Amino acid sequence: MKSLVGSLVLGSLVLFSCSKKQTTEVNIPTFDKDTIAAEAAFKMDSIKISDSIKAGTNLTLAYDNSVLLFPTITDKTVLDSIYAPTLLKTNDYSKTGFATAFEEDKSNFYKESKPKDFQPASHQTWDTQSHMSVFSNQDDMLTIRYTNGGFSGGAHGYYNELYKVFDLKNNKSILLSDVVKNPKDKIWNQLLMDSFTKNDKDGQKDMLLEKVIPLNTNFYFGNKSITFVYNQYEITAYAAGVVYITLDYKDIKDQLKPEFLQRVRFN
Template sequence: MKNLITILSFGILLFSCNKKETQQTSTSRSDSTETKKEFVIDSVRVQDSLQVAKTLTLSFEKQTLVFPSITNKTVLDSIYKPAGISASDYSKKSLTEVLEKLKKESLKIDDSNDYLPEFKQTWDEVSGMKLISHQNDVLTLQYSGSGYSGGAHGYYFENYKTFDLENNKVVSQTDIFKNPTDASWDKILKNHFDEQEQKEMLLVDKIELNDNFYFDQNKITFVYNQYEITAYAAGVVYITLNFKDIKDQLKPEFLNRFNVK
């Protein structure tokens, strides 16, 4: 009888241990299936051309990114403002309608013949958005464009914006630097002006920080478009600063938020 009781007790203990182990395994499996919401990016492109006269063809092309994962209206307004786009919502359908409207305006026929070129030309308008990076709720985008509408030459530009999706804001100079207007920035930027040919085409005596930049954990690059600080022939100017060289100029909260090394 004593042996029977001992066997039954052992069996109950073994069943309890197995049940507990099964519950722990089930819980672990449940945790592993929880994944972070996927960040989705799509795009819309509209393009067309129209011959408005024997010597003139108008061409239009505009591409924009679509962000179904971003729902904050303020952030979305800030994302599309540099692209010249404003809408009540930024769904793929709405953005397509906006781009079609912009295309129609760009290819509108002018009844006046005063502007017609003597020789055949294509006047074009091209612009687009590009993803530079998305990591740790930090989104960096490039806005670029080019065009020609007569004259000696066309134009080209590159603009960059970084968005802090955790705090729903655009990252600006004042979020990064203790004093963005410090006079020492002119010397720092000129010392990192690597392209000597571009440097010889400077149009300004003093280079200042601007809000056209992109960065990673190690460095920040400031972008200056044609005529901003140099002559047209110099093209777009890129000045890159390593964070380790200007660490005393950086805000502690910026270092922590963006894991700057």
């Protein structure tokens, strides 16, 4: 029933990282041509848990979680910001600390998800999944993608993506205020809407729920453009999936801070 993988033992729970070594040399892929290229070799490690239990005749609960570990990042403020989106309750960012946090989070999920007086008519698996991945890493700027999804009955599951960029040189998160001159400028609404409707190839604009697309804080950037990410129901119906709106620097450079353009080497 249970599928547990690992090199750490916590009580009866067995956890392991994707590598037998504490630190692993890996090549980090990029996701598109404009994403800032990854360093040739980036030191990191990871820890993962996969577990499931029977919660009745027709119901299985499944828990799947993983986090990345960065041995060379030691600044507490940066580490706090890196792991805040995981919602794991720990201040110990070691494998041991995360193993303990996984166990607590898993137990809470099972406790909160197990129905008292309900069983599906046919077999279902209710699950939760949470993962981290390096999206890009160059020039002391690390972009991490956080994904979260699951199913707890009903018509469909859920899924969302979050991107955070970290300035490892200055030990801080790169915020929207570090990128744009005036986030409240209404010109952003028009720029985002124009790009969304012009570049839509999957019919997402037909599922638009909002008359105005607001600037948000979920973004990643490369050498030529910045992409804003909108999850299900933020601006479109569930069936539209995740929406990515990309704006080229050449079209919005007057709205961007000069120091940001210099940092991403845009000429």
